[in-house]
Amino acid sequence: MKSKPLFKEHLMNHKMQYVFGAVLLSISCLLQLVIPQLLGSFADLVQEGITAGQILSIALWIVVVGFLAAFFRSTGRIYLFRLARLLEKHIRKRLFMKWESLPSEYFGKQRIGDLMSHAVNDINIMREVGMMGVFSTIEATVLIGVAIAAMAGTVHIGLTLLVLLPLPALTYLAYRFRGEIEQRTTLVQEAVGQLTSRVQEFVAGIRVVKGYVQEQPEMNKFKEDNRNNLETNCKLNKSNSFFTAISSAIVGVSYLLSVVFGGLLVMRGSIGMGDFVAFNTYLTMLVAPVENLGKVINILQRGKAVDVRLRHILDTEPAVADAKDVHSVEEMRGAINVKGLTFHYPGQKRAALDNIHLNVPEGSSLAIVGKVGSGKTTLVNLLLRLYNPPRGTIVIDGHDIMDIPLRQLRESVGFVPQEHMLFSTTIGKNIAFHPGGYGQEHIQEAAKVAQVYDNIVEFPGKFDTSLGERGVSLSGGQRQRVSIARALIKEPAILVFDDSLSAVDAETEERILEGLKKAMKGRTTIITSHRLSAIRHADQIVVMDQGRIVERGDHASLMRRGGLYASTYNKQTMKTGMEGSLGYS
Numbered sequence: 024m025k026s027k028p029l030f031k032e033h034l035m036n037h038k039m040q041y042v043f044g045a046v047l048l049s050i051s052c053l054l055q056l057v058i059p060q061l062l063g064s065f066a067d068l069v070q071e072g073i074t075a076g077q078i079l080s081i082a083l084w085i086v087v088v089g090f091l092a093a094f095f096r097s098t099g100r101i102y103l104f105r106l107a108r109l110l111e112k113h114i115r116k117r118l119f120m121k122w123e124s125l126p127s128e129y130f131g132k133q134r135i136g137d138l139m140s141h142a143v144n145d146i147n148i149m150r151e152v153g154m155m156g157v158f159s160t161i162e163a164t165v166l167i168g169v170a171i172a173a174m175a176g177t178v179h180i181g182l183t184l185l186v187l188l189p190l191p192a193l194t195y196l197a198y199r200f201r202g203e204i205e206q207r208t209t210l211v212q213e214a215v216g217q218l219t220s221r222v223q224e225f226v227a228g229i230r231v232v233k234g235y236v237q238e239q240p241e242m243n244k245f246k247e248d249n250r251n252n253l254e255t256n257c258k259l260n261k262s263n264s265f266f267t268a269i270s271s272a273i274v275g276v277s278y279l280l281s282v283v284f285g286g287l288l289v290m291r292g293s294i295g296m297g298d299f300v301a302f303n304t305y306l307t308m309l310v311a312p313v314e315n316l317g318k319v320i321n322i323l324q325r326g327k328a329v330d331v332r333l334r335h336i337l338d339t340e341p342a343v344a345d346a347k348d349v350h351s352v353e354e355m356r357g358a359i360n361v362k363g364l365t366f367h368y369p370g371q372k373r374a375a376l377d378n379i380h381l382n383v384p385e386g387s388s389l390a391i392v393g394k395v396g397s398g399k400t401t402l403v404n405l406l407l408r409l410y411n412p413p414r415g416t417i418v419i420d421g422h423d424i425m426d427i428p429l430r431q432l433r434e435s436v437g438f439v440p441q442e443h444m445l446f447s448t449t450i451g452k453n454i455a456f457h458p459g460g461y462g463q464e465h466i467q468e469a470a471k472v473a474q475v476y477d478n479i480v481e482f483p484g485k486f487d488t489s490l491g492e493r494g495v496s497l498s499g500g501q502r503q504r505v506s507i508a509r510a511l512i513k514e515p516a517i518l519v520f521d522d523s524l525s526a527v528d529a530e531t532e533e534r535i536l537e538g539l540k541k542a543m544k545g546r547t548t549i550i551t552s553h554r555l556s557a558i559r560h561a562d563q564i565v566v567m568d569q570g571r572i573v574e575r576g577d578h579a580s581l582m583r584r585g586g587l588y589a590s591t592y593n594k595q596t597m598k599t600g601m602e603g604s605l606g607y608s
């Protein structure tokens with residue numbers, strides 16, 4: 024279902040609050056319009072010979088009216104701005120919830136800078152719509168409307184019409200600039216996204232940049248993006264300034280007409296001096312709201328463009344989601360059956376997996392080995408339902424994986440991915456990464472099994488040591504093991520290690536797997552690895568090549584067979600032996 028325009032929806036949901044804010048602001052506007060009348064009376068009295076008491080009385084009225092107008096204006100402002108903050112909070116929450124529901128594939132296609140730009144800049148613009156957009160629209164509408172009525176009703180209808188003549192030009196101008204400002208705003212947002220992505224990539228890849236002496240080319244790319252950002256902003260600024268300047272010029276023409284023709288009317292005696300003063304004070308009061316109208320139109324246009332962009336994200340249907348009638352299954356035990364699984368990535372002709380059959384009994388271990396790109400990660404991703412497998416091709420404990428609620432499925436799997444993402448919080452919290460949290464005892468036990476306990480207790484803060492963004496203060500191997508501890512603490516029915524031990528040497532990998540034996544007991548374990556020595560104890564080993572299983576069996580039977588597995592194993596052990604004798608292992 025398509026979502027409604029975000030601001031409109033917020034307006035409808037908070038109708039009464041907006042009305043109340045508008046009433047407060049309108050009272051302030053009406054009070055402000057009393058001041059020209061007071062000044063008009065003052066001018067008339069001056070001509071007739073004013074007394075000190077009259078001066079004092081008018082001054083007092085101006086102070087009282089000014090004070091009340093300011094009181095209602097600031098109260099209305101506080102009220103309406105609070106609504107705008109609510110709008111900002113609401114959209115940010117919806118956006119984050121939507122992002123959480125989208126598959127990792129979605130994020131693979133997005134630049135981080137663009138996502139950041141949506142989360143920060145776009146939402147700021149929506150807040151501006153709620154703040155200045157609403158506030159200035161109400162103020163401009165009431166002030167302009169009532170001021171014009173007062174000018175026509177109390178001073179001179181002909182002069183009012185004459186002075187207002189240039190204003191339709193402002194409407195035309197707003198119409199003419201509408202598309203241009205909208206288009207340029209989009210370009211500015213894109214330029215900001217590009218710049219943010221560039222900085223993010225530079226920071227994330229700083230070691231590669233330095234290692235390949237790419238500082239200068241990277242600086243050139245940054246300069247180009249920075250220049251583009253400047254240019255797009257200047258163009259937008261030009262449109263805005265041009266628009267504002269012409270708006271002011273139009274208002275200036277109104278002034279000219281008022282002074283010339285108003286002056287003539289005073290000379291002819293058609294209106295009094297007081298009326299002339301009041302008329303020009305009204306006109307002065309019109310200048311700010313009319314000028315603001317330009318800004319408001321600009322904000323509303325930018326808001327419209329952002330609204331469309333944000334709704335485009337909010338309307339994205341997650342490719343992987345629970346079916347409507349999905350029900351929790353009884354306890355997950357971890358018996359996995361894969362039946363004739365063939366899988367194509369969206370838009371790909373070549374099958375990433377081709378007719379895969381597997382039977383992994385509950386509590387047993389399966390190792391998936393094969394060359395780069397042979398389909399190991401794809402198989403694991405489908406088991407976690409990061410993509411949808413064809414119906415009936417993956418069955419866990421007798422249930423088609425498509426009929427198991429995603430939450431239950433993923434809670435039953437302890438997944439250790441290739442990339443070890445750690446969050447910028449303490450090591451303990453990285454391990455206890457679960458809504459309910461875990462006690463210290465659990466955290467320490469998981470760290471021990473993952474062979475990282477000794478490293479952690481050496482840090483000054485032990486488990487309370489804070490990690491920088493992406494866990495930069497830990498070595499690759501330590502990060503991997505913290506990530507393993509995070510999977511183990513869940514005590515899941517199924518453990519999946521997707522080439523997760525590649526950052527440690529062969530000996531450490533074996534030691535970790537040896538240490539994990541206790542944790543693996545009673546759990547179905549799936550390990551993908553390039554290093555065959557590490558997985559040789561698995562109950563079942565499958566060798567993949569170009570999306571197909573080309574060999575299967577246990578280590579001994581595969582070695583006897585003398586195929587791809589045996590030759591790779593022999594090559595690898597020979598290499599490791601050489602490295603060992605050279606002191607590398």
Ligand SMILES: Nc1ncnc2c1ncn2[C@@H]1O[C@H](COP(=O)(O)OP(=O)(O)OP(=O)(O)O)[C@@H](O)[C@H]1O
Pocket residue numbers: 128368369371375393394395396397398399400401402522
């Ligand atoms: N998101 C994707 N979209 C399209 N094709 C993909 C995607 N991910 C992987 N592939 C392709 O699917 C095939 C299998 O990839 P997969 O990542 O499963 O291999 P792998 O055996 O895990 O490789 P590695 O050992 O390098 O991790 C490859 O040809 C790869 O290019």
